[in-house]
Amino acid sequence: MKLLRNGFLGIGLVIALFSGLAAASENSTKREKRAQEPLRITAVQWGPTQQMVDAAKLRVERSAAMQNALKGTKYHLLAFEYIENGGDKSQASMPPTRFRVVFYDYTNDRTLIAESNFAGTEAVVVREEHFQPNASDEEFNEAVRILQSDARFNSLLKGERLRAFQPMPPITVLSGTIERLVNVGLESQGNSASNEVVSVSLKSGRVIRYDRGAPETSLAAPEACGIPNAGQGTTSNGTPGQYQLAITQGANTLWEMLVIRPSASSGNSFERSGIEVRDVKYKGKSVLKRGHVPVLNVQYVGNACGPYRDWQYQEGSFDAPDAGATDPAPGIRILAAGQIAQTALDSGNDTGNFNGVAIYTQNNETVMVSEMNAGWYRYIMEWRFANDGTIRPRYGFGAINNSCVCLGHNHHVYWRFDFDVVNPNNKVFQVERGRKFLQPITNEITRLRNYQTNRSFLIQNSTGDEAYMLVPNVSDGTADTYGGGDLWLLKYQGTSDSPGELDDPNTNTAANFTPWLNNESLVNQDVVVWYGAHFIHSDNADLLEPNRINPSILSGSYVVGPDIRPIRW
């Protein structure tokens, strides 16, 4: 097996990758030969480039409006975000033409948002918003430098008796104040110092220590659980990386889709939605307009820590072997045949040589995987696209050393599947084992899984027979009060200016889709399915067992996600 270079096509490099499947034996039937023809994966850069994003940031920062707002202040640029077009849903997504930049002004403790367009024809408009963004790597590193020059921590950090890590929560605002404090976890290496989480003011250089060893909702105890922190740094919020992907086998195009790396994915700019796929087609027909994970959170037993709303833009490092691999666009690496990527869940370590989305073939699937950091968490997101049309989205949960994750906690992950099966208008049916007829779902509704009857949902083309079946896996857990439910079947909301309801409206950490359940018709309508999975994370093996699924499907056993299968395609 070898990697072929096909040269340039359009603006992007096209890479051909032959899968590591065994060559068909000489006496195979024709059908077997066809099934084993090698896969070819191509990826072409799409939409704004790093140069365009850098130019846009610079223009905003130098604009009169921004200069006026930031004059004489200490500030950092925290995030860059595309403003999406709405457009015609039956057409391919259009590259964004407008953007938003988020600054934090430490002098006045306020968040500033600037908007404009890439073409530079729109004036920069600045407004103030009242929310605390998550900390960036730049802020965290500045907080660590402040600790390094603080007499109480200086020698301990220098002697590596304390090691700094990004904790949860990333930011603290003490009650009765408005000052933004960046939290730094300090992990003791031996007995000469204690585990601690401190808060640092970038405005004054002040370091706040807590009697209990950590700020509210955090914890520092003598014991810690997790893998050793590598501290390799992450992608910044809004790093571009979008590409048009095609997977072909012989003369047949199996899959086509637009892939967006986590750091540029859609949703609330300080949450985002992991590896986002859009305009997903199998054998030339639309399956999903969009698939992503806009909501991710975690609750601890007895609220010993948290609860936390997590985020999915901070790409951490994982192992994507570069021998024979090709990087056709920023943030994407297509591995050489026979190679696979290894995340923290596979390797048990936090180090790596790559940030972004790694793509490889395994058995009859094309795998796209990324590892994301949120404070001390290490989240793994994977999409698996099989040659037979099956889609297996997967999510995995890990952490670096800290005191909270020694305690039992539940992770909740919510996929948003905007099904456009053949066309935007679809019908939905509930399917149960032992029931002869499909039950039509005619209006917006929330449903729980029923593992006994293998309750599944069929999303069908409104004008034809093609359909996809959403089949829960037993790994996907059981909803508790905080988890809020398993499935929400909703009508797509959006205008020609912007897609709607990409992220839940809640300002608390718990997911909340209830405001969207208002009984709208789902008959021959544009259907969106939110799928929640709930994962009990505990060192107690008895608690873990129900969450174990086939370890050959993603990385380790800490994995959840449904199967989505084609019917009559």
Ligand SMILES: [Cu+2]
């Ligand atoms: Cu966990």
